[in-house]
Amino acid sequence: MQAIQDQQEIMGAIANMTIETYAMESAVLRAQKLAARNGDAGCAHAIAMTRVYISGAMEKIESAARTVIAACAEGDMLRSQLAILRRLCKYEPFNTVALRQDIAQKVIEAGKYLVA
Amino acid sequence: MPEDVFTPEDFSEQHLLIAQTAEEFANKEIVPNIENMEQKHFAITRELVNKAGELGLSGVDVPEQYGGMQMDKVTSAIIADRLAKYGGFSTTWGAHTCIGTLPLVYFGTQEQKKKYLPKLASGATVGAYALSESSSGSDALNCRTQAKLSADGKHYILNGERMWITNAGFAGLFIVFAKVSGDKFTAFIVERGFPGFSVGVEEHKMGIRGSSTCPLILNDCQVPVENVLGEIGKGHHIAFNVLNVGRFKLGAACVGSARNCIEGAIAYAKQRKAFGKVIADFGLIREKLANVAAGIFAGEAMAYRTVGMMDAAIAQLGEAHEDMAQVRKVIDEYAVECSILKVWGSEFIDYVVDESVQIYDGYGFVEEYPAERNYRDVRVNRIFEGTNEINRLLITGFLLKRAMTGQLPLMAAIKKLMDEVLRELPKRAKALLPTSENWWQRRRRLVCSLPASPRRNICRRSRTSRRSWVQLPT
Numbered sequence: 001m002q003a004i005q006d007q008q009e010i011m012g013a014i015a016n017m018t019i020e021t022y023a024m025e026s027a028v029l030r031a032q033k034l035a036a037r038n039g040d041a042g043c044a045h046a047i048a049m050t051r052v053y054i055s056g057a058m059e060k061i062e063s064a065a066r067t068v069i070a071a072c073a074e075g076d077m078l079r080s081q082l083a084i085l086r087r088l089c090k091y092e093p094f095n096t097v098a099l100r101q102d103i104a105q106k107v108i109e110a111g112k113y114l115v116a
Numbered sequence: 117m118p119e120d121v122f123t124p125e126d127f128s129e130q131h132l133l134i135a136q137t138a139e140e141f142a143n144k145e146i147v148p149n150i151e152n153m154e155q156k157h158f159a160i161t162r163e164l165v166n167k168a169g170e171l172g173l174s175g176v177d178v179p180e181q182y183g184g185m186q187m188d189k190v191t192s193a194i195i196a197d198r199l200a201k202y203g204g205f206s207t208t209w210g211a212h213t214c215i216g217t218l219p220l221v222y223f224g225t226q227e228q229k230k231k232y233l234p235k236l237a238s239g240a241t242v243g244a245y246a247l248s249e250s251s252s253g254s255d256a257l258n259c260r261t262q263a264k265l266s267a268d269g270k271h272y273i274l275n276g277e278r279m280w281i282t283n284a285g286f287a288g289l290f291i292v293f294a295k296v297s298g299d300k301f302t303a304f305i306v307e308r309g310f311p312g313f314s315v316g317v318e319e320h321k322m323g324i325r326g327s328s329t330c331p332l333i334l335n336d337c338q339v340p341v342e343n344v345l346g347e348i349g350k351g352h353h354i355a356f357n358v359l360n361v362g363r364f365k366l367g368a369a370c371v372g373s374a375r376n377c378i379e380g381a382i383a384y385a386k387q388r389k390a391f392g393k394v395i396a397d398f399g400l401i402r403e404k405l406a407n408v409a410a411g412i413f414a415g416e417a418m419a420y421r422t423v424g425m426m427d428a429a430i431a432q433l434g435e436a437h438e439d440m441a442q443v444r445k446v447i448d449e450y451a452v453e454c455s456i457l458k459v460w461g462s463e464f465i466d467y468v469v470d471e472s473v474q475i476y477d478g479y480g481f482v483e484e485y486p487a488e489r490n491y492r493d494v495r496v497n498r499i500f501e502g503t504n505e506i507n508r509l510l511i512t513g514f515l516l517k518r519a520m521t522g523q524l525p526l527m528a529a530i531k532k533l534m535d536e537v538l539r540e541l542p543k544r545a546k547a548l549l550p551t552s553e554n555w556w557q558r559r560r561r562l563v564c565s566l567p568a569s570p571r572r573n574i575c576r577r578s579r580t581s582r583r584s585w586v587q588l589p590t
Contacts, residue, residue, distance in 0.1 A: 015508035022456050023456075026421045057414075104396075104409075108405065
């Protein structure tokens with residue numbers, strides 16, 4: 001079996017998952033900190049941006065995970081790993097179309113990026 | 117926990133003041149001079165480096181005793197972020213303050229620091245970092261430039277060439293890497309006027325045209341022995357460690373640049389009409405603006421979270437925070453985060469400038485509007501400070517190494533996760549029963565959701581069937 005460090009594509013896909021996880025977690029923590037200070041209503045725009053970001057990030061993470069699993073397992077093991085992945089990536093999607101409309105309205109009105 | 121994370125909402129009065137100073141400098145000094153700098157009028161670029169130094173924007177990472185400000189890493193990131201209004205200048209300034217100055221801050225002797233740092237911090241001398249060669253970049257240890265001790269033992273004689281050196285056209289000080297005795301990779305402090313040192317012709321680049329990029333030619337270049345930086349044979353520590361700071365600053369600058377790009381795109385979208393409406397009213401344009409805004413929010417969150425963690429760790433050093441070797445070690449602990457910021461930031465800004473050209477439509481493709489220049493300028497971010505490919509390998513490599521040495525409890529986390537998955541699956545199996553899915557699918561899901569032993573029995577029994585069954589690890 002090839003050592004993982006010799007499989008650059010696998011290393012790269014795991015890095016992609018790590019990067020998106022860090023980005024997503026940082027956005028969520030920032031939004032939570034804002035919500036603790038200003039209440040959910042006081043930071044609706046920040047929450048909307050966080051939801052849009054994590055929706056995209058989860059898609060990227062799931063796709064990278066499928067690539068890695070398919071390269072590392074086959075047959076029954078592949079199917080069981082995919083079942084676990086499906087379980088881990090099971091979530092009710094946000095209405096990102098409406099969220100993006102709200103975010104856009106806010107930044108267009110302000111003429112710039114803003115948090116609140 | 118959210119309260120433990122540093123965010124832009126936690127900026128102090130001083131942070132906000134510096135952000136304002138940097139932003140004003142960018143708007144009043146950099147932006148009006150973009151066209152001149154694009155035409156390679158380096159005297160203007162040079163003057164702006166001086167002005168940035170006078171305002172205290174260049175010496176943030178330099179200790180006070182050597183003419184710097186020695187401020188926290190949050191400040192360092194804020195300045196890189198707010199100055200990012202023009203790639204050509206950001207590159208010049210970034211190379212000068214970061215990879216051109218920090219090797220001395222972290223590895224220089226007292227004499228070396230005293231001699232060179234005040235000039236670098238004030239902007240009187242511009243710094244540069246010469247690691248790449250025509251045939252070695254990320255694999256810098258394979259460099260061909262050689263250094264030999266002179267017969268009288270007073271100089272090292274350097275021979276070779278260096279490629280794509282940012283600021284080479286006007287820098288006064290270069291951190292140059294070469295191999296001593298054939299294999300000992302070593303850093304040297306090389307002044308522009310040293311005998312045998314010359315700078316080649318300017319490269320014609322796709323972007324960041326306002327910055328200078330030239331090769332260096334070392335032809336029996338005489339470098340005094342006291343200008344060896346760090347230890348002989350330990351140049352790789354210097355070469356790779358200072359890149360961490362370069363990477364987090366680059367990540368912050370990419371976020372700042374995105375903020376700048378979206379402002380231009382919004383202004384354009386609000387006045388450009390199509391089908392009787394301004395294009396800012398169209399869903400597909402609004403979708404792009406929202407994606408960029410969401411990305412900036414996440415980018416700011418992770419950039420300032422990272423530098424906030426660094427500052428907290430440096431504060432833990434107590435009195436030792438004056439000891440640059442200790443500070444460097446602390447920053448090294450965040451190498452993964454620095455690489456993440458670099459890769460994420462450089463790819464996010466690529467997305468932003470691409471969509472910006474699209475929003476400007478035909479005008480995005482001509483030089484009249486900044487979208488075209490931004491599109492070209494940001495491309496290099498995925499290449500320098502370690503390619504994104506190398507940084508990706510570093511990210512996963514570091515994580516695996518730390519997991520193997522027990523520094524990172526990865527295996528324990530995997531076990532915990534697997535326990536959770538296995539505990540929760542039976543609930544899912546129950547929920548599946550009333551669905552209208554076909555029998556095969558239902559049975560497959562049910563089997564994979566059962567605890568280990570009954571599942572094994574079912575799997576064994578079904579071995580004779582045409583279908584194979586999902587087996588979860590026990």
